Amino acid sequence: MSDKKITDCTELTTPASGDYIPIVDVSDTTDDAAGTSKKILTSAIDNVINVKRYGATGDGSSDDTVAINAAITAATTNGNTVYFPAGTYRFTSTLALSARISLLGENRYNTKLDKDFNGTGIEITISHTKISSITLDNTNKAVNGDTSYGIYYHTNGSRGILENIRVINQGSHGIYHTYGNLNTFRDIISASNDGTGIYVSGADTNACVFENIDVNLNGGDGMYVDNISIYVLGLTAQNNTGYGLSIAGNYGNYSGVYTETNTAGSVHLEATADYNFIVFSSNHGITDDTDATKNNSYINSGSTTDTKVLVLDDLYLTTAGNINLGNNTSTLRKITFGSGSPEGVLTALIGSLYLRTDGGAGTTLYIKESGTDASGWVAK
Numbered sequence: 001m002s003d004k005k006i007t008d009c010t011e012l013t014t015p016a017s018g019d020y021i022p023i024v025d026v027s028d029t030t031d032d033a034a035g036t037s038k039k040i041l042t043s044a045i046d047n048v049i050n051v052k053r054y055g056a057t058g059d060g061s062s063d064d065t066v067a068i069n070a071a072i073t074a075a076t077t078n079g080n081t082v083y084f085p086a087g088t089y090r091f092t093s094t095l096a097l098s099a100r101i102s103l104l105g106e107n108r109y110n111t112k113l114d115k116d117f118n119g120t121g122i123e124i125t126i127s128h129t130k131i132s133s134i135t136l137d138n139t140n141k142a143v144n145g146d147t148s149y150g151i152y153y154h155t156n157g158s159r160g161i162l163e164n165i166r167v168i169n170q171g172s173h174g175i176y177h178t179y180g181n182l183n184t185f186r187d188i189i190s191a192s193n194d195g196t197g198i199y200v201s202g203a204d205t206n207a208c209v210f211e212n213i214d215v216n217l218n219g220g221d222g223m224y225v226d227n228i229s230i231y232v233l234g235l236t237a238q239n240n241t242g243y244g245l246s247i248a249g250n251y252g253n254y255s256g257v258y259t260e261t262n263t264a265g266s267v268h269l270e271a272t273a274d275y276n277f278i279v280f281s282s283n284h285g286i287t288d289d290t291d292a293t294k295n296n297s298y299i300n301s302g303s304t305t306d307t308k309v310l311v312l313d314d315l316y317l318t319t320a321g322n323i324n325l326g327n328n329t330s331t332l333r334k335i336t337f338g339s340g341s342p343e344g345v346l347t348a349l350i351g352s353l354y355l356r357t358d359g360g361a362g363t364t365l366y367i368k369e370s371g372t373d374a375s376g377w378v379a380k
Contacts, residue, residue, distance in 0.1 A: 047080045048104075051089065058087020060114065065091040075101040084134060086110040092117045097124045105134035108166050108189075112137050118146045118171065125155040127180070135166040146171030150193065153177040154202075161186070168192050174218065178202040186211045196220035196242065200249075202227055210235065221246045222262060226272075232257065243268040243287070247276055254278040269296055342366050343377040350376070 049071050052058065056067035068091055071082045076099035084105045091113060097103075103122075105111025112135045115121040121136050136150050150170035151162070157180035166189040167174035174190035175198045177183070185208070190197035197215030200208070206229040213235045215222035222237030226248040234256040237244030244259030248270040257280035259266040267280055268287045278298040280286075290296060334348045337355035341363075346354060354366040354377060363379045370376035 047078060048083050049075050049080050050083050050085065052085060056084075056089055058085065058089050060088035060090060060112075062090065063092055063116075064089045065093055068095060072097070072101065075099075079128075084111045084113070088112040088114050090114045090116050094120045095122045097122065097129050098126050100126060100128040102130040102132065103134065104130075104132050107133050108135050108164055111135065114139055115146070115150070115170075116140045117144050119148050120152045121149065121170065122151045124151070124153045124157040124160060124180075127156055127158040128160060129157070130161040130163075131165060132161070133164045135168065136170075137166075138169045138171065141169055141171060147194070148172050149176040149195075150174045150190075151176070153183065154179045156180070158182055160184070163187055165189075166191070170194065173197070173199040173220070174215075175199070177205060177208070179204055181205065181207050183208045184211070185209070185213065188212070189214045189216075190218065191215065192217045194219040196222070196224045197237075197240065198223045200225045200227055200230060206230070206251075209233070215240065215244075218242075221264075221268075222259070225249050225252060228252070230254075237262060240264075245278075245280070246270065247273045247278075250274045250276065252276040252278075254280070257281070267298070269294075341377065341379075342368075342374070344374050346377070347372075347374045 051064070051068055051071045054067045054070040054074070056064040056071070058064065068089060072095065075082050079100045081102040081104050084103070086106045089112065111133060113121070115136065115138045122131065131151070138144070138146050148170070149172050150167040153160070153176070159182045160180065161184045162175070163184070163186040168191050170193040172193070173195035174193040175188070177200045179202050181204065188198070191214070195218065197218040198210070198213065205227040209231045211233045213223065213232065215235070216238045218240045220240070221242035222240040222244045223235060224246045228249055228251045230249065230252040232252070232254040235245060235254065236258045238260045240262045241264070242262065243264045244262040244266050245254065245257055246268040250273070254277065257267065257278060259280065265287045267278060269276070269290050271289045271291065273290055273296055274294045276296045280298065280300055286298060286300060288296070334352040336346065337357055339356065339358045341356065342354040348368050349372065350368050350370065352368040356364050356366065365380045366377045367380060368376055369378050
Protein backbone atom coordinates (compact mmCIF):
# COMPACT_ATOMS: atom_id res chain seq x y z
CA MET A 1 0.00 0.00 0.00
CA SER A 2 1.44 3.34 -1.04
CA ASP A 3 1.80 6.17 1.43
CA LYS A 4 -0.90 8.84 1.40
CA LYS A 5 -0.97 12.27 2.96
CA ILE A 6 -4.16 13.27 4.80
CA THR A 7 -4.36 16.28 2.47
CA ASP A 8 -4.76 13.89 -0.45
CA CYS A 9 -7.99 12.50 0.99
CA THR A 10 -11.36 13.56 -0.39
CA GLU A 11 -13.00 16.26 1.71
CA LEU A 12 -15.91 15.01 3.83
CA THR A 13 -19.15 16.95 3.76
CA THR A 14 -22.19 17.01 5.99
CA PRO A 15 -24.82 14.37 5.18
CA ALA A 16 -27.97 15.69 3.56
CA SER A 17 -30.35 15.33 6.48
CA GLY A 18 -30.54 15.04 10.24
CA ASP A 19 -29.08 17.03 13.08
CA TYR A 20 -25.51 16.39 14.12
CA ILE A 21 -22.95 16.96 16.85
CA PRO A 22 -19.50 18.03 15.63
CA ILE A 23 -16.54 15.67 15.94
CA VAL A 24 -14.09 18.19 14.51
CA ASP A 25 -15.19 21.81 14.83
CA VAL A 26 -13.26 23.77 12.19
CA SER A 27 -13.75 27.51 12.29
CA ASP A 28 -13.25 28.07 8.54
CA THR A 29 -16.56 27.25 6.82
CA THR A 30 -16.08 29.54 3.80
CA ASP A 31 -16.00 28.27 0.23
CA ASP A 32 -12.62 27.50 -1.30
CA ALA A 33 -11.34 28.87 -4.62
CA ALA A 34 -13.18 26.23 -6.59
CA GLY A 35 -16.48 27.12 -4.91
CA THR A 36 -16.59 23.93 -2.83
CA SER A 37 -18.12 24.45 0.62
CA LYS A 38 -15.85 23.55 3.54
CA LYS A 39 -18.04 21.69 6.01
CA ILE A 40 -17.73 20.80 9.67
CA LEU A 41 -16.99 17.11 10.02
CA THR A 42 -20.02 15.60 11.70
CA SER A 43 -21.43 12.35 12.92
CA ALA A 44 -25.04 11.49 12.21
CA ILE A 45 -26.27 11.20 15.77
CA ASP A 46 -29.92 11.98 15.30
CA ASN A 47 -30.78 12.53 18.95
CA VAL A 48 -28.19 15.30 19.51
CA ILE A 49 -28.91 18.77 18.17
CA ASN A 50 -26.12 21.33 17.93
CA VAL A 51 -27.33 24.88 18.59
CA LYS A 52 -24.80 26.19 16.07
CA ARG A 53 -26.64 24.33 13.35
CA TYR A 54 -29.58 26.64 14.09
CA GLY A 55 -27.51 29.81 13.92
CA ALA A 56 -26.15 30.25 17.45
CA THR A 57 -22.75 31.96 17.48
CA GLY A 58 -21.55 31.46 21.05
CA ASP A 59 -19.47 34.63 20.70
CA GLY A 60 -20.78 36.28 23.89
CA SER A 61 -22.15 39.38 22.18
CA SER A 62 -24.65 38.22 19.55
CA ASP A 63 -28.19 37.46 20.69
CA ASP A 64 -28.52 33.67 20.37
CA THR A 65 -32.07 33.47 21.79
CA VAL A 66 -33.83 32.64 18.51
CA ALA A 67 -31.28 29.98 17.60
CA ILE A 68 -31.41 28.34 21.03
CA ASN A 69 -35.21 28.25 21.05
CA ALA A 70 -35.22 26.80 17.53
CA ALA A 71 -32.91 24.00 18.69
CA ILE A 72 -35.09 23.39 21.77
CA THR A 73 -38.19 23.21 19.57
CA ALA A 74 -36.48 20.75 17.24
CA ALA A 75 -35.43 18.62 20.20
CA THR A 76 -38.94 18.35 21.64
CA THR A 77 -40.12 15.99 18.91
CA ASN A 78 -38.22 12.97 20.17
CA GLY A 79 -36.91 14.06 23.56
CA ASN A 80 -33.51 14.88 22.14
CA THR A 81 -30.43 16.59 23.58
CA VAL A 82 -29.55 20.20 22.72
CA TYR A 83 -25.77 20.47 22.63
CA PHE A 84 -23.83 23.68 23.28
CA PRO A 85 -20.19 23.54 22.14
CA ALA A 86 -17.67 25.65 24.06
CA GLY A 87 -18.62 29.32 23.93
CA THR A 88 -20.74 32.01 25.55
CA TYR A 89 -24.36 32.04 24.39
CA ARG A 90 -26.09 35.32 25.19
CA PHE A 91 -29.89 35.09 25.44
CA THR A 92 -32.51 37.75 26.17
CA SER A 93 -35.68 35.88 27.19
CA THR A 94 -36.57 32.84 29.30
CA LEU A 95 -35.57 29.44 27.95
CA ALA A 96 -38.64 27.31 28.69
CA LEU A 97 -38.30 23.54 28.98
CA SER A 98 -41.81 22.15 28.62
CA ALA A 99 -40.85 18.87 26.95
CA ARG A 100 -38.60 16.02 28.05
CA ILE A 101 -35.29 17.15 26.62
CA SER A 102 -31.73 17.71 27.81
CA LEU A 103 -29.39 20.69 27.63
CA LEU A 104 -25.75 19.63 27.43
CA GLY A 105 -22.58 21.74 27.36
CA GLU A 106 -18.99 20.73 26.71
CA ASN A 107 -18.19 21.40 30.36
CA ARG A 108 -19.31 23.94 32.92
CA TYR A 109 -16.18 26.06 32.62
CA ASN A 110 -16.17 26.66 28.88
CA THR A 111 -19.86 26.49 27.97
CA LYS A 112 -21.75 29.49 29.31
CA LEU A 113 -25.39 30.54 28.88
CA ASP A 114 -25.35 34.27 29.61
CA LYS A 115 -28.74 35.66 30.64
CA ASP A 116 -29.06 39.32 29.62
CA PHE A 117 -32.51 40.48 30.79
CA ASN A 118 -34.64 40.82 33.94
CA GLY A 119 -36.42 37.50 34.28
CA THR A 120 -36.07 33.77 34.90
CA GLY A 121 -33.17 32.25 32.99
CA ILE A 122 -34.32 28.64 32.53
CA GLU A 123 -37.86 27.57 33.44
CA ILE A 124 -38.68 23.86 33.89
CA THR A 125 -42.33 22.78 33.93
CA ILE A 126 -42.09 19.15 32.80
CA SER A 127 -40.68 15.93 34.24
CA HIS A 128 -37.61 14.00 33.07
CA THR A 129 -35.52 16.96 31.91
CA LYS A 130 -31.76 17.20 32.31
CA ILE A 131 -29.28 20.08 32.32
CA SER A 132 -25.60 19.20 32.42
CA SER A 133 -22.13 20.70 32.05
CA ILE A 134 -22.96 24.39 31.65
CA THR A 135 -22.64 27.69 33.51
CA LEU A 136 -25.68 29.95 33.76
CA ASP A 137 -24.36 33.48 34.25
CA ASN A 138 -25.60 37.08 34.12
CA THR A 139 -22.51 39.13 33.36
CA ASN A 140 -24.53 42.23 32.47
CA LYS A 141 -26.72 42.27 35.60
CA ALA A 142 -25.73 45.82 36.56
CA VAL A 143 -27.21 47.03 33.27
CA ASN A 144 -30.19 44.71 32.73
CA GLY A 145 -31.36 45.12 36.35
CA ASP A 146 -32.13 41.45 36.89
CA THR A 147 -34.15 40.58 40.01
CA SER A 148 -35.18 37.04 39.10
CA TYR A 149 -34.06 33.42 39.34
CA GLY A 150 -31.46 31.50 37.44
CA ILE A 151 -33.23 28.11 37.16
CA TYR A 152 -36.87 27.81 38.20
CA TYR A 153 -38.56 24.41 38.74
CA HIS A 154 -42.34 24.53 39.10
CA THR A 155 -45.73 23.11 38.00
CA ASN A 156 -44.64 19.56 37.12
CA GLY A 157 -40.86 19.45 37.17
CA SER A 158 -40.35 15.96 38.59
CA ARG A 159 -37.69 13.26 38.12
CA GLY A 160 -35.29 15.68 36.48
CA ILE A 161 -31.53 16.02 36.81
CA LEU A 162 -29.25 19.02 37.20
CA GLU A 163 -25.60 18.00 37.28
CA ASN A 164 -22.16 19.52 36.91
CA ILE A 165 -23.48 23.06 36.50
CA ARG A 166 -22.76 26.52 37.89
CA VAL A 167 -25.42 29.15 38.50
CA ILE A 168 -23.85 32.53 39.24
CA ASN A 169 -24.61 36.27 39.38
CA GLN A 170 -28.41 35.97 39.27
CA GLY A 171 -30.67 38.76 40.54
CA SER A 172 -32.53 36.50 42.99
CA HIS A 173 -32.15 32.82 43.95
CA GLY A 174 -29.69 30.83 41.89
CA ILE A 175 -31.93 27.74 41.78
CA TYR A 176 -35.57 28.06 42.89
CA HIS A 177 -37.42 24.77 43.27
CA THR A 178 -41.12 24.99 44.14
CA TYR A 179 -42.57 21.79 42.67
CA GLY A 180 -41.36 18.32 41.75
CA ASN A 181 -40.63 14.99 43.35
CA LEU A 182 -37.54 12.82 42.95
CA ASN A 183 -35.37 15.44 41.29
CA THR A 184 -31.60 15.00 41.53
CA PHE A 185 -29.12 17.86 41.94
CA ARG A 186 -25.51 16.71 41.68
CA ASP A 187 -22.18 18.60 41.57
CA ILE A 188 -23.79 22.03 41.71
CA ILE A 189 -22.13 25.40 42.36
CA SER A 190 -24.53 28.26 43.10
CA ALA A 191 -22.59 31.41 43.92
CA SER A 192 -22.68 35.21 43.97
CA ASN A 193 -26.46 35.37 43.52
CA ASP A 194 -28.45 38.20 45.09
CA GLY A 195 -30.85 35.76 46.77
CA THR A 196 -30.33 32.28 48.22
CA GLY A 197 -28.02 29.86 46.44
CA ILE A 198 -30.58 27.01 46.35
CA TYR A 199 -34.13 27.66 47.60
CA VAL A 200 -36.40 24.62 47.99
CA SER A 201 -40.03 25.18 48.89
CA GLY A 202 -43.56 24.04 48.09
CA ALA A 203 -45.97 21.39 49.32
CA ASP A 204 -45.15 18.82 46.64
CA THR A 205 -41.35 18.83 46.47
CA ASN A 206 -40.43 15.75 48.47
CA ALA A 207 -37.82 13.01 47.94
CA CYS A 208 -35.32 15.21 46.10
CA VAL A 209 -31.59 14.45 46.40
CA PHE A 210 -28.85 17.09 46.60
CA GLU A 211 -25.33 15.69 46.28
CA ASN A 212 -22.00 17.54 46.41
CA ILE A 213 -23.45 21.06 46.62
CA ASP A 214 -21.32 24.21 46.90
CA VAL A 215 -23.14 27.44 47.81
CA ASN A 216 -21.07 30.53 48.48
CA LEU A 217 -21.12 34.32 48.41
CA ASN A 218 -24.91 34.50 48.04
CA GLY A 219 -26.97 37.42 49.31
CA GLY A 220 -29.40 35.15 51.17
CA ASP A 221 -28.86 31.75 52.74
CA GLY A 222 -26.55 29.24 51.16
CA MET A 223 -29.40 26.73 51.03
CA TYR A 224 -32.96 27.11 52.32
CA VAL A 225 -35.39 24.18 52.65
CA ASP A 226 -39.09 24.45 53.44
CA ASN A 227 -40.63 21.10 52.52
CA ILE A 228 -40.49 17.41 53.42
CA SER A 229 -38.14 14.48 52.84
CA ILE A 230 -35.10 16.19 51.36
CA TYR A 231 -31.79 14.29 51.23
CA VAL A 232 -28.55 16.29 51.22
CA LEU A 233 -25.31 14.33 50.80
CA GLY A 234 -22.44 16.80 51.00
CA LEU A 235 -23.09 20.53 51.33
CA THR A 236 -20.43 23.24 51.62
CA ALA A 237 -21.80 26.68 52.53
CA GLN A 238 -19.35 29.58 52.86
CA ASN A 239 -19.48 33.37 52.99
CA ASN A 240 -23.24 33.71 52.52
CA THR A 241 -25.05 36.73 53.95
CA GLY A 242 -27.73 34.56 55.55
CA TYR A 243 -27.24 31.17 57.18
CA GLY A 244 -25.18 28.45 55.58
CA LEU A 245 -28.19 26.11 55.79
CA SER A 246 -31.66 27.14 56.94
CA ILE A 247 -34.33 24.48 57.51
CA ALA A 248 -38.05 25.17 57.92
CA GLY A 249 -39.38 21.84 56.64
CA ASN A 250 -39.79 18.32 57.99
CA TYR A 251 -38.24 14.85 57.62
CA GLY A 252 -35.02 16.04 55.99
CA ASN A 253 -31.76 14.12 56.12
CA TYR A 254 -28.62 16.27 55.90
CA SER A 255 -25.26 14.49 55.95
CA GLY A 256 -21.77 15.91 55.48
CA VAL A 257 -22.69 19.58 55.92
CA TYR A 258 -19.75 21.99 56.26
CA THR A 259 -20.34 25.67 56.97
CA GLU A 260 -17.90 28.54 57.36
CA THR A 261 -18.08 32.34 57.71
CA ASN A 262 -21.80 32.80 56.99
CA THR A 263 -22.97 36.15 58.33
CA ALA A 264 -26.24 35.11 59.98
CA GLY A 265 -24.89 31.83 61.31
CA SER A 266 -24.14 28.23 60.51
CA VAL A 267 -27.21 25.98 60.56
CA HIS A 268 -30.64 27.38 61.39
CA LEU A 269 -33.64 25.33 62.50
CA GLU A 270 -36.66 27.58 62.04
CA ALA A 271 -39.65 27.28 64.35
CA THR A 272 -41.54 25.00 61.94
CA ALA A 273 -38.68 22.49 61.44
CA ASP A 274 -39.50 19.00 62.71
CA TYR A 275 -38.10 15.44 62.45
CA ASN A 276 -34.92 16.49 60.67
CA PHE A 277 -31.54 14.80 61.09
CA ILE A 278 -28.37 16.84 60.45
CA VAL A 279 -24.69 15.88 60.60
CA PHE A 280 -22.52 18.96 60.21
CA SER A 281 -19.16 20.48 61.05
CA SER A 282 -18.93 24.07 62.24
CA ASN A 283 -17.44 25.90 65.17
CA HIS A 284 -20.37 28.32 65.07
CA GLY A 285 -22.94 25.82 66.29
CA ILE A 286 -26.64 25.67 65.46
CA THR A 287 -29.43 28.21 65.87
CA ASP A 288 -32.45 26.24 67.07
CA ASP A 289 -35.68 28.22 67.11
CA THR A 290 -37.94 25.18 67.53
CA ASP A 291 -40.06 24.65 70.63
CA ALA A 292 -40.61 21.69 72.94
CA THR A 293 -42.98 19.94 70.51
CA LYS A 294 -40.35 19.51 67.77
CA ASN A 295 -38.20 16.41 67.26
CA ASN A 296 -35.01 17.34 65.41
CA SER A 297 -31.71 15.49 65.83
CA TYR A 298 -28.23 16.69 64.94
CA ILE A 299 -24.53 16.04 65.42
CA ASN A 300 -21.98 18.86 65.23
CA SER A 301 -18.47 17.43 64.95
CA GLY A 302 -16.67 20.76 64.82
CA SER A 303 -18.26 22.87 67.54
CA THR A 304 -16.16 24.85 69.98
CA THR A 305 -18.90 27.34 70.91
CA ASP A 306 -22.20 25.47 70.81
CA THR A 307 -23.15 23.79 74.10
CA LYS A 308 -24.94 20.97 72.26
CA VAL A 309 -22.85 18.71 70.02
CA LEU A 310 -25.12 15.64 69.88
CA VAL A 311 -28.91 15.94 69.90
CA LEU A 312 -31.07 12.87 69.33
CA ASP A 313 -34.68 13.98 69.62
CA ASP A 314 -35.09 14.42 73.41
CA LEU A 315 -31.51 13.53 74.35
CA TYR A 316 -28.46 15.66 73.82
CA LEU A 317 -24.82 15.60 74.78
CA THR A 318 -23.15 18.88 75.66
CA THR A 319 -19.58 19.98 75.04
CA ALA A 320 -19.02 19.73 78.80
CA GLY A 321 -19.81 16.02 78.65
CA ASN A 322 -23.23 16.31 80.29
CA ILE A 323 -26.34 14.48 79.12
CA ASN A 324 -29.64 16.33 79.01
CA LEU A 325 -32.93 14.47 78.69
CA GLY A 326 -35.97 16.40 77.60
CA ASN A 327 -36.57 18.86 74.81
CA ASN A 328 -35.37 22.21 73.57
CA THR A 329 -36.26 24.19 76.70
CA SER A 330 -34.00 25.59 79.41
CA THR A 331 -35.38 23.30 82.15
CA LEU A 332 -34.42 19.70 81.45
CA ARG A 333 -33.92 16.35 83.13
CA LYS A 334 -30.13 16.07 83.33
CA ILE A 335 -27.20 13.81 84.08
CA THR A 336 -24.39 16.22 84.81
CA PHE A 337 -21.27 16.70 86.88
CA GLY A 338 -19.21 19.47 88.46
CA SER A 339 -17.58 20.70 91.65
CA GLY A 340 -19.56 21.89 94.63
CA SER A 341 -23.14 21.20 95.59
CA PRO A 342 -25.84 21.70 92.92
CA GLU A 343 -28.32 22.97 95.50
CA GLY A 344 -29.35 26.51 94.64
CA VAL A 345 -27.10 26.44 91.54
CA LEU A 346 -28.34 23.92 88.97
CA THR A 347 -31.87 24.15 87.60
CA ALA A 348 -33.30 20.80 86.55
CA LEU A 349 -36.41 18.63 86.59
CA ILE A 350 -37.19 16.01 89.25
CA GLY A 351 -35.26 12.82 88.54
CA SER A 352 -32.06 14.55 87.42
CA LEU A 353 -28.68 13.28 88.62
CA TYR A 354 -25.58 15.26 89.61
CA LEU A 355 -22.09 13.76 90.10
CA ARG A 356 -19.93 15.93 92.36
CA THR A 357 -16.28 15.72 91.33
CA ASP A 358 -14.98 17.02 94.69
CA GLY A 359 -17.47 15.10 96.87
CA GLY A 360 -16.85 12.55 99.56
CA ALA A 361 -18.81 9.85 101.33
CA GLY A 362 -22.49 10.78 101.08
CA THR A 363 -21.80 13.90 98.99
CA THR A 364 -20.78 12.49 95.61
CA LEU A 365 -24.21 11.67 94.09
CA TYR A 366 -27.14 14.09 94.21
CA ILE A 367 -30.71 13.40 93.06
CA LYS A 368 -33.25 16.11 92.27
CA GLU A 369 -36.26 15.04 94.38
CA SER A 370 -38.48 18.12 94.42
CA GLY A 371 -39.09 21.48 92.80
CA THR A 372 -38.62 22.82 89.29
CA ASP A 373 -35.95 25.41 90.07
CA ALA A 374 -32.43 24.98 91.47
CA SER A 375 -33.61 23.65 94.85
CA GLY A 376 -34.59 20.13 95.90
CA TRP A 377 -31.21 18.40 95.40
CA VAL A 378 -30.52 15.64 97.96
CA ALA A 379 -27.09 14.04 98.51
CA LYS A 380 -26.99 10.24 98.62
